[in-house]
Amino acid sequence: MNVNEKLKEYAKTTEEALGKYIPSADCPQKSVIEAARYSLSAGGKRIRPALVMEFCKVCGGKPETALPAACAIEMTHTFSLIHDDLPCMDDDDLRRGKPSCHKAFGEATALLAGDALAIMPFEVIAKAGLDKTISAEAALRISQLLAELSGFEGMIGGQTLDLEYENKKPSVSEILEMYRMKTGALLEFCCRAGCIAAGADENKQNAAGKFGRSIGLAFQITDDILDITSDEKTLGKPIGSDSENGKYTYVSAVGIDKARERVKQLTAEAKELLSEFSDTEFLNELADMLAERSN
Amino acid sequence: MNVNEKLKEYAKTTEEALGKYIPSADCPQKSVIEAARYSLSAGGKRIRPALVMEFCKVCGGKPETALPAACAIEMTHTFSLIHDDLPCMDDDDLRRGKPSCHKAFGEATALLAGDALAIMPFEVIAKAGLDKTISAEAALRISQLLAELSGFEGMIGGQTLDLEYENKKPSVSEILEMYRMKTGALLEFCCRAGCIAAGADENKQNAAGKFGRSIGLAFQITDDILDITSDEKTLGKPIGSDSENGKYTYVSAVGIDKARERVKQLTAEAKELLSEFSDTEFLNELADMLAERSN
Numbered sequence: 405m406n407v408n409e410k411l412k413e414y415a416k417t418t419e420e421a422l423g424k425y426i427p428s429a430d431c432p433q434k435s436v437i438e439a440a441r442y443s444l445s446a447g448g449k450r451i452r453p454a455l456v457m458e459f460c461k462v463c464g465g466k467p468e469t470a471l472p473a474a475c476a477i478e479m480t481h482t483f484s485l486i487h488d489d490l491p492c493m494d495d496d497d498l499r500r501g502k503p504s505c506h507k508a509f510g511e512a513t514a515l516l517a518g519d520a521l522a523i524m525p526f527e528v529i530a531k532a533g534l535d536k537t538i539s540a541e542a543a544l545r546i547s548q549l550l551a552e553l554s555g556f557e558g559m560i561g562g563q564t565l566d567l568e569y570e571n572k573k574p575s576v577s578e579i580l581e582m583y584r585m586k587t588g589a590l591l592e593f594c595c596r597a598g599c600i601a602a603g604a605d606e607n608k609q610n611a612a613g614k615f616g617r618s619i620g621l622a623f624q625i626t627d628d629i630l631d632i633t634s635d636e637k638t639l640g641k642p643i644g645s646d647s648e649n650g651k652y653t654y655v656s657a658v659g660i661d662k663a664r665e666r667v668k669q670l671t672a673e674a675k676e677l678l679s680e681f682s683d684t685e686f687l688n689e690l691a692d693m694l695a696e697r698s699n
Numbered sequence: 700m701n702v703n704e705k706l707k708e709y710a711k712t713t714e715e716a717l718g719k720y721i722p723s724a725d726c727p728q729k730s731v732i733e734a735a736r737y738s739l740s741a742g743g744k745r746i747r748p749a750l751v752m753e754f755c756k757v758c759g760g761k762p763e764t765a766l767p768a769a770c771a772i773e774m775t776h777t778f779s780l781i782h783d784d785l786p787c788m789d790d791d792d793l794r795r796g797k798p799s800c801h802k803a804f805g806e807a808t809a810l811l812a813g814d815a816l817a818i819m820p821f822e823v824i825a826k827a828g829l830d831k832t833i834s835a836e837a838a839l840r841i842s843q844l845l846a847e848l849s850g851f852e853g854m855i856g857g858q859t860l861d862l863e864y865e866n867k868k869p870s871v872s873e874i875l876e877m878y879r880m881k882t883g884a885l886l887e888f889c890c891r892a893g894c895i896a897a898g899a900d901e902n903k904q905n906a907a908g909k910f911g912r913s914i915g916l917a918f919q920i921t922d923d924i925l926d927i928t929s930d931e932k933t934l935g936k937p938i939g940s941d942s943e944n945g946k947y948t949y950v951s952a953v954g955i956d957k958a959r960e961r962v963k964q965l966t967a968e969a970k971e972l973l974s975e976f977s978d979t980e981f982l983n984e985l986a987d988m989l990a991e992r993s994n
Contacts, residue, residue: 426851427851427852431852431856432860432863432873432876433851433852433855433856433857433859433860433863433880435859435862435863436851436855436856436859437851440851483814487810487811487814490787490810492785492805492806492807492810493807493810510787511787512787512788512862513859513862515782515785515787515788515810516782516855516858516859516862518814519778519782519813519814519817519855520850520851520855522814522817522818523817523846523849523850523855524846524850524851526821526842526843526845526846527842527843527846527847527850529842530839530840530842530843530846531843533835533839534836534839534840534843540828540835540836540839541829541835543839544825544828544829544835544838544839545825545829547821547822547824547825547842548821548822548825548826548829550818550821551818551819551821551822551825552822554818555815555818555819555822556721556722556728556731556732556735556815556819557722557726557728560728560731560811560814560815560818561726561728561731562728563811564728564730564731564808564811565727565728567730567807567808567811568727568728568730578727581727585728
């Protein structure tokens with residue numbers, strides 16, 4: 405099993421499907437569509453859609469059954485990156501080594517492209533329920549879950565805490581709760597949605613959800629570590645932007661050694677949860693890869 | 700039938716339900732929740748939820764069946780107002796006579812409050828399908844319709860055209876197409892969603908959709924007229940902001956007399972479509988009221 409090869413395969417499937425979901429830019433409002441396509445195609449490892457499809461698979465479903473949910477979460481993730489980069493948020497000029505969406509298309513168009521990508525996932529999921537790719541109940545559950553985990557009490561809530569804690573010194577537990585919401589919630593969605601698409605029971609959904617939260621936390625802490633230890637070329641964005649933006653991270657709170665240890669521990673905890681599923685080699689290797697990544 | 704009394708009744712029902720849907724602000728991320736509540740409670744006539752519930756009623760359903768869809772569209776409408784007022788968009792300091800969301804809560808929090816209100820409608824609709832307030836199929840259709848009519852090819856597309864046409868002189872048909880997307884699409888949603896919630900057939904859905912588009916167009920043209928003829932106190936926002944923002948409107952294109960005539964014609968066309976339904980006194984009077992409003 406080569407985890408990178410398998411990731412690339414899932415990424416290709418996702419990118420092809422995303423290209424079909426987004427309407428053609430052959431219309432008067434093409435700027436917003438081109439901006440959305442630009443950010444959606446900016447690459448990245450497409451870890452979220454891979455998790456959705458793989459959890460569907462390890463629950464005995466066909467990965468393609470979960471493809472609409474996989475595309476949905478990639479749209480939600482991309483919307484959050486576009487809005488996060490805006491001047492009133494992190495004010496980042498670069499994203500994955502390329503100009504961020506508002507640098508390439510202007511602020512207003514980037515705002516609207518993000519808005520459209522926040523909405524479209526629910527169209528994709530509803531269609532999958534109506535055309536019976538997944539059951540109507542599964543479509544409603546996935547839609548509800550995505551809204552919950554990306555809204556006030558999930559991702560958006562976490563981004564709000566990120567703003568609240570700027571130039572403050574939140575406690576370690578406040579930092580971890582912010583990470584759970586900001587990053588963990590969407591990864592929890594991925595793992596749960598794959599199980600729901602496969603028709604798996606609640607035990608499996610809960611184990612998958614915990615797996616997602618654990619690797620999400622490990623992922624965010626690794627982000628903090630890389631912000632200090634990487635270089636701009638490898639990371640695709642400026643180094644040290646956290647402290648420059650007045651952000652007090654888990655690494656600033658506990659130090660880099662303890663942070664690295666916590667990533668290992670979270671990854672081990674996540675892998676234990678995989679005993680609920682069969683054929684989990686890819687998920688095991690993916691968890692390790694995420695903990696050891698350099699960008 | 701007093702149309703204003705009936706509107707107030709629907710508004711009260713909607714506001715009570717909205718208050719329950721939005722989570723309590725008793726949490727660390729309270730700023731984003733307070734910002735959303737602030738904008739949601741800023742008033743307005745709540746025409747959109749009234750249309751949703753009334754179309755459910757004139758199709759033989761109970762208005763409350765359509766309450767989740769009614770709340771959903773009010774959230775979507777509010778999200779669009781919050782983002783529309785942002786400095787990178789229309790840069791409006793006032794909304795309904797009160798400071799706009801970003802003036803009251805800061806730009807970043809307003810952006811996130813808008814994002815959360817763009818997402819939450821789909822949670823509300825999915826829940827209504829899961830708890831059987833409406834059928835699973837109706838929930839999926841309403842969810843798909845809302846995403847379509849508010850996304851790239853609906854409201855967001857229309858807002859993009861609004862930006863594209865700034866300081867330009869679009870043709871009359873380009874202006875009308877922009878209005879159809881920017882304003883008509885959400886009103887089309889309201890009328891169709893009410894029919895779907897009631898389980899009405901496609902004939903009724905289509906007639907309702909056309910009614911929504913016609914009054915939506917009339918509504919937007921009336922907005923243009925009021926931007927020239929009203930005063931700041933009555934309108935709750937500065938007068939002449941269209942021409943100040945470099946916006947070339949239907950009124951600038953055809954003149955105020957022809958614009959007024961078009962509003963009358965669109966209203967008459969809309970009212971004819973109501974023959975598909977029974978007990979349409981309120982909808983008839985509402986169409987007239989919208990054409991004759993002063994704010």
